[in-house]
Amino acid sequence: MNARPTSPSSCQNPQDDALPFEEARDRILAAVRPLEAAERLPLRTALGRVLAHDVVSAIDVPPYTNSAMDGYALRAADLPSHTTQNISLRLAGQSLAGVGYRAEIAPGECVRITTGALLPPGADTVVIQEDVTVSEGRVTIGSGHRAGQNIRLAGEDLARGAVALPRGHRLNPADLGLLASLGCPEIDALRRPRVAFLSTGDELRGLGRPLGEGEIHDSNRYTLFGALTRLGVDVHDLGVVPDRPDALREAFSTAAATHDVVISTGGVSVGDADHTREVLATLGTIGFWRIAIRPGRPLAFGHIGDTLFFGLPGNPVAVMVTFYQLVQPALVRLSGATPNPRRQLRARALEPMRKRRGRTEFLRGQIETGGDGEIGVHLTGAQGSGVLRSMSLADCFVILDNDRGPVDTGEWVMVEPFCDFV
Ligand SMILES: Nc1nc2c(c(=O)[nH]1)N[C@H]1C(S)=C(S)[C@@H](COP(=O)(O)OP(=O)(O)OC[C@H]3O[C@@H](n4cnc5c(N)ncnc54)[C@H](O)[C@@H]3O)O[C@H]1N2
Numbered sequence: 001m002n003a004r005p006t007s008p009s010s011c012q013n014p015q016d017d018a019l020p021f022e023e024a025r026d027r028i029l030a031a032v033r034p035l036e037a038a039e040r041l042p043l044r045t046a047l048g049r050v051l052a053h054d055v056v057s058a059i060d061v062p063p064y065t066n067s068a069m070d071g072y073a074l075r076a077a078d079l080p081s082h083t084t085q086n087i088s089l090r091l092a093g094q095s096l097a098g099v100g101y102r103a104e105i106a107p108g109e110c111v112r113i114t115t116g117a118l119l120p121p122g123a124d125t126v127v128i129q130e131d132v133t134v135s136e137g138r139v140t141i142g143s144g145h146r147a148g149q150n151i152r153l154a155g156e157d158l159a160r161g162a163v164a165l166p167r168g169h170r171l172n173p174a175d176l177g178l179l180a181s182l183g184c185p186e187i188d189a190l191r192r193p194r195v196a197f198l199s200t201g202d203e204l205r206g207l208g209r210p211l212g213e214g215e216i217h218d219s220n221r222y223t224l225f226g227a228l229t230r231l232g233v234d235v236h237d238l239g240v241v242p243d244r245p246d247a248l249r250e251a252f253s254t255a256a257a258t259h260d261v262v263i264s265t266g267g268v269s270v271g272d273a274d275h276t277r278e279v280l281a282t283l284g285t286i287g288f289w290r291i292a293i294r295p296g297r298p299l300a301f302g303h304i305g306d307t308l309f310f311g312l313p314g315n316p317v318a319v320m321v322t323f324y325q326l327v328q329p330a331l332v333r334l335s336g337a338t339p340n341p342r343r344q345l346r347a348r349a350l351e352p353m354r355k356r357r358g359r360t361e362f363l364r365g366q367i368e369t370g371g372d373g374e375i376g377v378h379l380t381g382a383q384g385s386g387v388l389r390s391m392s393l394a395d396c397f398v399i400l401d402n403d404r405g406p407v408d409t410g411e412w413v414m415v416e417p418f419c420d421f422v
């Protein structure tokens with residue numbers, strides 16, 4: 001019996017060895033061993049770096065009990081006990097930020113205090129200055145105050161000996177401030193993954209040169225540069241390599257010798273000039289090379305020695321989708337960082353969406369929030385895997401899973417907002 005002919009573009013081909021998306025992602029993650037080497041860095045150069053150890057606070061934060069407002073510090077026991085009664089306290093002195101009032105406040109006394117100033121001994125409550133009248137060295141306070149109000153207790157943000165930030169945390173601007181508040185001038189960070197990337201393709205031209213017939217500008221090295229730089233890895237652009245097996249072999253093996261990860265784009269499909277897979281197979285091992293996703297179906301994942309190799313497809317949006325969905329999680333794991341869960345939200349499709357069953361599709365969309373707070377999503381234009389403009393306009397992926405068919409307006413879909421990872 002003759003074999004049934006299959007369409008080359010079909011993803012439902014029964015002989016198709018394309019891996020389901022989740023399996024591909026899990027297999028890649030399982031192949032990654034996090035880096036362990038650490039280096040000591042001054043605090044200001046540590047932005048975006050991953051902590052090699054827990055940071056334990058050597059002090060209380062705040063370091064002393066202080067006032068949260070400008071006003072008068074007093075004993076709660078002196079506050080009026082009845083709702084209608086006023087009290088009058090003797091103004092004994094002042095406590096300013098940096099110059100505290102050291103004496104004990106006696107019953108019937110209060111002290112002028114500014115925000116952040118040390119709370120004098122004996123005081124446990126602050127009444128804001130707008131709520132008092134001051135005359136001839138006495139302060140009159142009405143009702144409606146609460147014992148302990150407007151006080152920041154020593155150690156209430158962070159007690160001495162507590163873990164301020166855990167190993168694996170990637171430092172953001174707030175963390176730099178937190179570490180500064182603990183008095184840490186430097187931290188131990190994990191070594192950054194060294195990542196090389198290159199383009200393959202004889203049609204590619206650099207920027208600033210006019211295009212000849214059949215030539216295009218190389219955009220993949222720019223999207224990858226941006227995405228890798230944002231991720232905080234150590235980035236090395238190895239340029240464009242010609243579509244020749246010997247040139248690719250030389251480029252891949254040199255890159256693998258000095259990098260933790262090598263990413264190529266182009267040449268992974270079945271065309272006559274697509275040599276990435278065969279070259280990878282001669283230099284190392286291929287884990288798999290076809291995934292049931294769109295865009296990004298041909299993707300050669302493997303190893304050259306200990307180096308992870310990602311042969312991404314050439315189409316510019318396929319590069320971005322496979323990078324964010326498969327490469328980036330692997331790089332986060334390699335860098336020793338605790339991954340942030342990616343939030344997926346349910347949104348109403350604001351237009352029909354084409355979808356073929358049997359593969360996971362990543363469409364480019366924009367989130368809209370209606371007056372009732374309901375989230376909707378529309379597409380940002382043509383969804384071809386070469387159309388970068390619709391990627392550039394997008395603020396989310398619309399993720400249509402394997403078993404889903406075409407989507408009608410008004411149906412629920414899942415969206416992944418870019419703010420979590422792009
Ligand atoms: N007969 C088949 N043809 C194709 C299949 C298939 O299964 N059977 N798969 C298609 C899919 S899906 C994709 S994705 C592409 C992937 O092909 P390659 O990885 O071999 O990529 P190229 O052919 O080298 O390039 C594809 C496309 O992208 C442009 N490109 C490449 N590099 C860059 C770059 N650095 N900057 C901008 N644009 C780039 C290139 O000019 C092509 O237009 O294969 C399909 N074909």
Ligand code: MOO
Binds near residue numbers: 318
């Ligand atoms: O799946 Mo390919 O990535 O359509 O372009």
